[in-house]
Amino acid sequence: MEKALRITKIEPYIISLMERFPILSYYATTRAWPFLISWGHRLAGLTLVGYMFAHIYTLSLLSTPADFDADMRLLHNPVFSFLEWALAIPLAFHSLNGGRLILYELFHVREDEIMIRWMVILGLIYILIVGFLSIEEGTQVSVNVFWSITVAMSLIASLIVFNKVWGTRNSIPWKLQRITGAYMIPMVLGHMLFMHMNYLTGHDSKTILLRMQNPFIKGADFVFIIFLLFHAGYGIFSVIADYIRPGPLLKSLTCLVVIVMAISAYYGIRLIMAL
Numbered sequence: 001m002e003k004a005l006r007i008t009k010i011e012p013y014i015i016s017l018m019e020r021f022p023i024l025s026y027y028a029t030t031r032a033w034p035f036l037i038s039w040g041h042r043l044a045g046l047t048l049v050g051y052m053f054a055h056i057y058t059l060s061l062l063s064t065p066a067d068f069d070a071d072m073r074l075l076h077n078p079v080f081s082f083l084e085w086a087l088a089i090p091l092a093f094h095s096l097n098g099g100r101l102i103l104y105e106l107f108h109v110r111e112d113e114i115m116i117r118w119m120v121i122l123g124l125i126y127i128l129i130v131g132f133l134s135i136e137e138g139t140q141v142s143v144n145v146f147w148s149i150t151v152a153m154s155l156i157a158s159l160i161v162f163n164k165v166w167g168t169r170n171s172i173p174w175k176l177q178r179i180t181g182a183y184m185i186p187m188v189l190g191h192m193l194f195m196h197m198n199y200l201t202g203h204d205s206k207t208i209l210l211r212m213q214n215p216f217i218k219g220a221d222f223v224f225i226i227f228l229l230f231h232a233g234y235g236i237f238s239v240i241a242d243y244i245r246p247g248p249l250l251k252s253l254t255c256l257v258v259i260v261m262a263i264s265a266y267y268g269i270r271l272i273m274a275l
């Protein structure tokens, strides 16, 4: 695969850049792309988990809208706006690479070099669109139309994967990791686009509360939070299980992950229902 990936001018250029940094140079020359991509996937997944908890915290402030608005005013500065945009990078990378892994594992798509290039091209286009929308900030879109299309795409993607994966011999959590991943591709990519179309959509308590009181949005948020927390929880477990041998420590950490995700689900769902 490494050979196939180096046939354009881009790969040698990226490798020459990496070779300037001792740690990256070691990996660029000894481990090649699949290793770097799987590390990128892991780091991006863990970054998204960190963001997810911060996001649940800020959304919990919506129960007292004045606190939420005060928090948003505090965060309304160029540094935070840049970080909000920069989140599109791990988000696009993890989502598209997760989609590639699902196609590879379940649908036996083996043209990895073509898939990786498309992943990079689509990821860059997505990141630029999010950047453009953040600067433009004035785009209006119908909430129901946007989310109906996004939820429909998510349902179709997850049903296709469910159909393919359910009969396999993998563990149920492993299968659910792929099904929830497929569901989240349109949902999380759509979520970020939607939030950047107009500043008020994602930062003004009145606008957010009005949207979240819509029964259709409540249902979509309910399913999303369960899928997201399961996916993130099983993801953290997979990372831990790679470093800790089966035994009491792994069991205790697994229980801790389950408890943290269950508490987050409880508060998340309570918030969605109460608003």
Ligand code: HEM
Pocket (backbone or CB within 6 Å): 038, 041, 042, 043, 045, 046, 048, 049, 052, 094, 095, 096, 097, 098, 099, 101, 102, 177, 178, 180, 181, 182, 184, 185, 188, 189, 228, 231, 232, 234, 235, 236, 238, 239
């Ligand atoms: C948006 C669509 C997403 C897709 C298609 C996706 C797909 C995947 C897949 C296929 C895996 C398994 C990788 C493997 O076993 O090698 C995975 C792992 C993981 N995902 Fe996602 N994911 C998505 C979103 C998210 C989100 C939003 C989060 C965090 C809130 C997240 C966190 C993780 C973590 C922590 C792992 C474990 C990484 C590892 O084992 O190295 N994912 N994802």
